[in-house]
Amino acid sequence: MPRYARSERRALVELMSTLGPDAPTVNEGWSVRDLAAHLVVRERRPDAAAGIALPPLRDHGERVRREVAAGDWAGLLDQLRHPPVWSPVSNPLADELANTLEFFIHHEDVRRAQPGWQPRELPAGLDRTLWRRSSTLARLALRRFPARVLVRAPGQGEITAGRGGASLLLEGAPGELALFLSGRQRVTRVQLTGESGLTDRLRDARLGF
Structure with a gap:
């Protein structure tokens, strides 16, 4: 294992x-x-x-x-x-x-604090593990966010978190989602689409546990 x-x-x-x-x-x-x-x-x-x-x-x-x-x-x-x-x-x-x-x-x-960093190619098993952790983290980190957020990792799955209102889509590799949802939004490579005011708010939000 x-x-x-x-x-x-x-x-x-x-x-x-x-x-x-x-x-x-x-x-x-x-x-x-x-x-x-x-x-x-x-x-x-x-x-x-x-x-x-x-x-x-x-x-x-x-x-x-x-x-x-x-x-x-x-x-x-x-x-x-x-x-x-x-x-x-x-x-x-x-x-x-x-x-x-x-x-x-x-x-x-x-x-990611060093010059020239690039995302790593992760083992498939680690991707699956990070997606499971990200699913839980999304529910915690977004529990008070005033919109529904569809969190999607292509090839892994998707969940919905947040509280009502408009809808946003947060999409990326599991590791990128884990970093975004733990409050490292500025150094992640994800796709975030929806109402611009809400996407800006989510990018600046204090996320994490």
Whole structure:
């Protein structure tokens, strides 16, 4: 069985190592070092990782992330390269479910911040996996958007999300849709058609979980 979470992790760590800690990412204000620290905290500090989703813990989580980011660069990459087996998100039972989308997105966060990037040709199995994750993500990310959005990945399927009103079509490869729906609209290659005011609003919306 392919282990896409592992392969995306390996590729991300290799790219981070090549580019160095100060290279940019598409995450506003974050360098490669900052992103690596985020991933290490997510896996190794559940108390701080909770701040990603829970506003009352956000300051604590950000403080811990900055402390981790200030550590030795080689050590930080080593921690990311070898996740702990006890982690709620990277143990052998949870890894593929919890980390495939996470590491694909963050791999692209680094790739697409570099000059001359191009979309990758992904394995068919990874495309299918990303479409399943994108289907779920669309329902969450678009749940309050004031229009029906038909989200379509040619050859994979389509779903409808959003709340009534006019209709839009968001179409692209599964990986592109995953990035768009996670808030990376400006670096994705998708087709978005419909009323111009709504398409502009969707391109600028704060999407993601």
